[in-house]
Amino acid sequence: MNLAPLNVALVGVLGLLGIGMYGLLMTRNLIKTVIVLQILVKAAVLALVMAGSAAGQIHLGQSLALTVIVADTIVAVVGLALAIQVRRRCGTLDVQALATLRR
Amino acid sequence: MPSIDLTTILTLLTVGFLWIGAVAVLWAGDGRRQMQNLLAAGFAVAAGLAALGLLPLATGQAVVRIAMGSFFGDFTFVPDGLGVFLAAVATVVGSLAVIFSIDYMHEEAQLGRYYALVLFFIGAMAGLVLAGNLLLLFLFWEMVAFCSYALISFHNDDPKAVAGGIKALVITQLGGLGLLAGVLTAYATLGNYQVEYFLANAHTVPPAALAVIAFGFLIAAAAKSAQVPFHTWLPDAMEAPTPVSALIHAATMVNAGVYLLARFYPAFADVPGWRTAVMTVGVLSALLAAGLALMATDLKRVLAYSTISQLGYMVYAVGVGAIFASQFHLLSHAVFKALLFLGAGAVIHLVGTRDMQQMGGLGRQMPFVRNVFVIGALALAGIPILNGFWSKELILEAGFAGGPFAAYVIMLAVAGLTALYTFRTVWLVFFGPPGADSPSRERNPAAGDAPPAMRVALGTLVLGTFVTWLLAGPFGNLLEIGIKGPAFGHVSSTLRVVEEVLAAPTTLIALIVVSLGLAVWYWRAKLPANATASGAAGFRAWFARDGGFEGLNHAIAGLIQGSSEALRTTQTGQLNWNIVGIAGGLAIVLAILALGA
Amino acid sequence: MSSILLVAGILVCAVQAIRATRLLVAALWLAGTSGLLAILLYMLGAHEVAVVELSVGAGLVTVLFVFAIGIAGEEAMDAHGLLPTPLATGLAILPLLLLGWLILPVNSTGYLAGFTAGTADFSNVLWQQRGLDVLVQIVLIFAGVVAVLGLLAEVPAGAREDKVSPAEGVRVPSNKDLLSGTTILFAPEIRNQQAEIPGDHIAEPEQAVEEAHR
Numbered sequence: 001m002n003l004a005p006l007n008v009a010l011v012g013v014l015g016l017l018g019i020g021m022y023g024l025l026m027t028r029n030l031i032k033t034v035i036v037l038q039i040l041v042k043a044a045v046l047a048l049v050m051a052g053s054a055a056g057q058i059h060l061g062q063s064l065a066l067t068v069i070v071a072d073t074i075v076a077v078v079g080l081a082l083a084i085q086v087r088r089r090c091g092t093l094d095v096q097a098l099a100t101l102r103r
Numbered sequence: 104m105p106s107i108d109l110t111t112i113l114t115l116l117t118v119g120f121l122w123i124g125a126v127a128v129l130w131a132g133d134g135r136r137q138m139q140n141l142l143a144a145g146f147a148v149a150a151g152l153a154a155l156g157l158l159p160l161a162t163g164q165a166v167v168r169i170a171m172g173s174f175f176g177d178f179t180f181v182p183d184g185l186g187v188f189l190a191a192v193a194t195v196v197g198s199l200a201v202i203f204s205i206d207y208m209h210e211e212a213q214l215g216r217y218y219a220l221v222l223f224f225i226g227a228m229a230g231l232v233l234a235g236n237l238l239l240l241f242l243f244w245e246m247v248a249f250c251s252y253a254l255i256s257f258h259n260d261d262p263k264a265v266a267g268g269i270k271a272l273v274i275t276q277l278g279g280l281g282l283l284a285g286v287l288t289a290y291a292t293l294g295n296y297q298v299e300y301f302l303a304n305a306h307t308v309p310p311a312a313l314a315v316i317a318f319g320f321l322i323a324a325a326a327k328s329a330q331v332p333f334h335t336w337l338p339d340a341m342e343a344p345t346p347v348s349a350l351i352h353a354a355t356m357v358n359a360g361v362y363l364l365a366r367f368y369p370a371f372a373d374v375p376g377w378r379t380a381v382m383t384v385g386v387l388s389a390l391l392a393a394g395l396a397l398m399a400t401d402l403k404r405v406l407a408y409s410t411i412s413q414l415g416y417m418v419y420a421v422g423v424g425a426i427f428a429s430q431f432h433l434l435s436h437a438v439f440k441a442l443l444f445l446g447a448g449a450v451i452h453l454v455g456t457r458d459m460q461q462m463g464g465l466g467r468q469m470p471f472v473r474n475v476f477v478i479g480a481l482a483l484a485g486i487p488i489l490n491g492f493w494s495k496e497l498i499l500e501a502g503f504a505g506g507p508f509a510a511y512v513i514m515l516a517v518a519g520l521t522a523l524y525t526f527r528t529v530w531l532v533f534f535g536p537p538g539a540d541s542p543s544r545e546r547n548p549a550a551g552d553a554p555p556a557m558r559v560a561l562g563t564l565v566l567g568t569f570v571t572w573l574l575a576g577p578f579g580n581l582l583e584i585g586i587k588g589p590a591f592g593h594v595s596s597t598l599r600v601v602e603e604v605l606a607a608p609t610t611l612i613a614l615i616v617v618s619l620g621l622a623v624w625y626w627r628a629k630l631p632a633n634a635t636a637s638g639a640a641g642f643r644a645w646f647a648r649d650g651g652f653e654g655l656n657h658a659i660a661g662l663i664q665g666s667s668e669a670l671r672t673t674q675t676g677q678l679n680w681n682i683v684g685i686a687g688g689l690a691i692v693l694a695i696l697a698l699g700a
Numbered sequence: 701m702s703s704i705l706l707v708a709g710i711l712v713c714a715v716q717a718i719r720a721t722r723l724l725v726a727a728l729w730l731a732g733t734s735g736l737l738a739i740l741l742y743m744l745g746a747h748e749v750a751v752v753e754l755s756v757g758a759g760l761v762t763v764l765f766v767f768a769i770g771i772a773g774e775e776a777m778d779a780h781g782l783l784p785t786p787l788a789t790g791l792a793i794l795p796l797l798l799l800g801w802l803i804l805p806v807n808s809t810g811y812l813a814g815f816t817a818g819t820a821d822f823s824n825v826l827w828q829q830r831g832l833d834v835l836v837q838i839v840l841i842f843a844g845v846v847a848v849l850g851l852l853a854e855v856p857a858g859a860r861e862d863k864v865s866p867a868e869g870v871r872v873p874s875n876k877d878l879l880s881g882t883t884i885l886f887a888p889e890i891r892n893q894q895a896e897i898p899g900d901h902i903a904e905p906e907q908a909v910e911e912a913h914r
Contacts, residue, residue: 005703007805009744012707014796016714022792023718024682025783031769033678035726038761039714042737045753049746059825062749063833065741066826069752070837074844076761080768081851087772095678096782172831238832679782686791693798 009050016043030083030093034076041072111166113157114182114233117190120150121226128218136214140205143218147198147225154191154229161187161584165235165299176296181235184584188430189232189362192437196354197225200346203445203560207346207452217257221350224250228355232362237286237296244282244323244359248275251356255343264342271336278326278333282363285319288312298366305370317371320363321380328360328414330388337411338395341403341457345448348403352410353441361414361433364421372424382422386510389415393520397527401457402447405528409483410440412517416498419514425501427579432494434578438571439482439491442564446476449557450532459531466533473533475561480529482568484522485617493572496604496613503609515616522620575600703743710736723774727765734758748822 020040027033045065052061087093124146131138165179182190201221208214227250231243249272256268289301292312305313324330329337337357341348351357364381371377389412396408413436420429449472450465451457466473482491495518502511576599604610710733717729734757742750826834 005743008703008707009740010804011800012710012740014800015707015711017799018792018796019711019714019718021682021686021795022788025679025686025788025791026718026785028679028782029723031723031765031772032726035717035723035730035765038730038757039717039733042710042714042733042757045749046737046740049741049744049749053744053746058745059820059822060829062746062822063826063830065746065749066752067833067837069749069756071840073756073761074840077764077844078847078851080764081848084768084772085851093772099677170828170831171835172827172829172833174829175832677782683783683787683791686795689795690791690798693795693802697798697802 006050006054009046013043013047013050016040016046028095030086030095030098031080033095034079034083037079038072038076041068041075044068045072108166110157110160110162110182113153113160114166114180116153117150117157117194117233118226118230120146120153121194121222121229124150125219125222125226128222129215131215133213133215136209139214139218143201143222144198144205146222147194147201150225150229151191151194151198154187154194157182157187158191158581161581163299163584175238176236178239179235179297180230180233181299182233184581185362185366185430186232188434188578188581189358190229192358192434193225193228193232193354196437196441197221197228197350199441199560199563200349200354200445202556203349203448204344204346205556206554207448207557208344211344217254217344220250220254220257221347224254224350224355228359231359235298237289237298237301239296240298241279241282241286244327245279247356247359248272248279248327251275251340251351254347254351255340257344257347258342261342263339267336267339267342270339274333274336275326278323278360281319281322281326283319285316285323288315288319302367302370306373310374313371314374314377317367317374317377318380320367320371321377321384324360324363324418325384326360327363328357328418329411330360330384330414330418331391334388334392334411338399338404338407341401341407345403345444345451348407349441349444349448352407352444353437357410357414358433358437361417361421361429364418365426365429368421368424368426378422378424380422382419382506382510385415385417385419385422386513387415388412389419389517390513390520393517393524396524397520400459402451402459402462402528402532403444403457405459405524406440406443406447409443409521409524410436412521413440413483415517416495416514419506419510420498420501423502423506423510425498425505427582428494428497428501430582431575431578432491432498434571434574435482435490435494438564438567439479439489442475442479442561442568443483445557445561445564446472446479449561450476459528462532462535464534464536471558472561475565476533477529478565478568480525484525484620485518485613487614488572489568490570490572491568493575493600493604496607496610497600499613500604500607500609515613518613519616519620522617526621703740706736706740706743710740723769724766727762727769730765731758731762734761 016039020036020043023036023039024033027036045068048065048068049058049061052058052064055061083093086098090098092098124142127142127146128139131142133139161182161184163181163183165177165181167180169178171178201218204217204221208217211217224247227243227246231240231247234240234243252268252272254268255271256265258264286296289308290296292308293301293304295301308316326333337351340351343351392408392411392415396405396412399405399408413432417429417432417436420426420432449469450462453469453472454462454465456462478489482489485492485495487493499511499514499518502514579600713729713733713736717726717733720726720729734753738750738754738758741753820829
């Protein structure tokens, strides 16, 4: 089987991971953080499907990827609900301002 | 899956009633307390009846089979003798605790949360003992742990209750890790999660892997059953409302550990060192806890220590291979310990303190509670003809025949100690002179005996204390259903058990030791107070520190706290810097992999 | 060739989503990433997941973001992160280089040698072989719904007065407010902090440890 698309997809996985990691390191807005998390998880979905495809067990990969998508959607929903609630109660979404809660 | 028959229905109902009840109670809302009381009691009793109905139907076959896919195997429920018996104990004692709660909790807020958790707790325990799949067993195991945490911390505005709950959660999670390690090792070697398959094929597991499984399960059982060295959570769990304590001690939580050992004994018996380890854990727990119970002044703590001690007996019995005696003692213990706890609850409810030094002379004020408590205490001490006597004798006899002599001697001494601390407790609470700083003078003289719902629960348990030992024969037959192997012994009729116990010389010895304990207490009561202080000062000091185990706990906690303090500067509370840690850690792990590969 | 273009497109969209200064724009770039990813998944043979990714990832999640941003409002975002940019870049790239060096390129003799091609179709794998996953997903969705219902419960009157302008710094909402908005079933710690919150400390870790000792 032709492995070239898989290697390309793997580069895509690495790229998404890097972008997501950089985003998490630099983002200060809570909602933006949730967006970045979505990007990171897309890397995971792609990696699972890629691995399944490479191993000839695409449907196992798909099944796992589906679980990841569901879990990730829940993360997004709960994360956004949390962000909204934080915004309502504390009036800001900036993680640095929120960090003062600790002190 | 066989056609839907009565066994299947009852198995499902045993768990189902409780969980549906939990939802229903929440649904009713805290505004309708009578409704909640009714729903909780109704569903609990229904589940108890379902479990009782299951007793004659016990079978070694899986009656409920939920396909979970080829990766996980089927989730099965197997109502075999052992499982059905423990489910019945959990649900019947549990339903009595719920009935008791109607009076006990009548002033508490958030009744819905309380009942929902209690019902969920009992249901999880019933599911745990009926589960026929290791993964399912683990899931129920964790549910039980969660419920115990949430119920111990039920008074969540009280820091002590919260701390007690967290302690229970952390320690039992430690045990849960052992169970998980064992379950996963079993799956890794056998490729199957079914308990039945595991028991049948345990001999094909490589010895090293089997040892991991066996000791992992032992750690899990010791943590859950509050055995040495994991016993420290149980006394702190006393912050829970008293019916919950009764549940944890008699019906659900702590029995799970003994159940686990009994269930898997046939597979682990030949693992080198395992039986010795089990016996050691049991003997140490029984001895240490009995000493602690003798020193405690908090009524509920005394009962908690006595639970650890009695569980030590059961674990010891599993260690010597006497599964029947172990489970029979579990039955007796469930009945009399529930009785003692609910009785203590009635006392505490009335007096408003748990300090026994402030009690005394309560006997006249609450004769009903006094009578039932004394009966429970006699059973705990092992006085014939109450149920505790028979089962404890069976364990001692088996220990004499099948275990090391030193262990037998210690357990015998513990029987004496048990009698000693039991009589001390009864004396301090009901008969002794009211304490000097006693609030009893301000005690409401009109506050009378136990209210009706409490009486129903207590009366049923008193009856049980007198009669459960008569069930030895049928019980022995029940346990053999679905269990292979000779480990369970053949107990065909009650009469034979009675003959055996009465004929054995160990019975006489044990009775002498027990009456010695009584005599010591009697003699001690006549002496002025300083006699105790001078006589056993060192002993006392040692036990006062919980035999050093609480100190060990503190040392570990202190170590962790110190290192946490040192690491605290790294916790900036700022998201981006925390991510630096994650990314850096990933880089380090990958670098190691890259270098190693 | 087309896969290279697709991956390039995905990466560009992702970078744009990170760089965008307006939340709404970032969410739309994310939807673009998702859409392109769905096509790539389809090309790799994952037809069912591609559909799910398109409808959930590009559709539902985007709607959620737009909805959430509408409620929370666009906040003028400070473009400057807390970390120096070179450090962040280095930390993001270093693991990738290592990872890439470890696993690239995929060929048929390395990791893949041990696998045999599966024959079961998707529905078979999902429902028969991994039934537990489906169950867990259902539980997860249910838990998510309950969590959101709890979180988005109406803020009762009185809680809002805690809102202060960022200039004054953030005031800790009083504990009563945390509780009253939602029915917290199983969170005893929160109520436990009641005594400590009015001061400067939210329950310090050592206090919790000390309590655990007792």
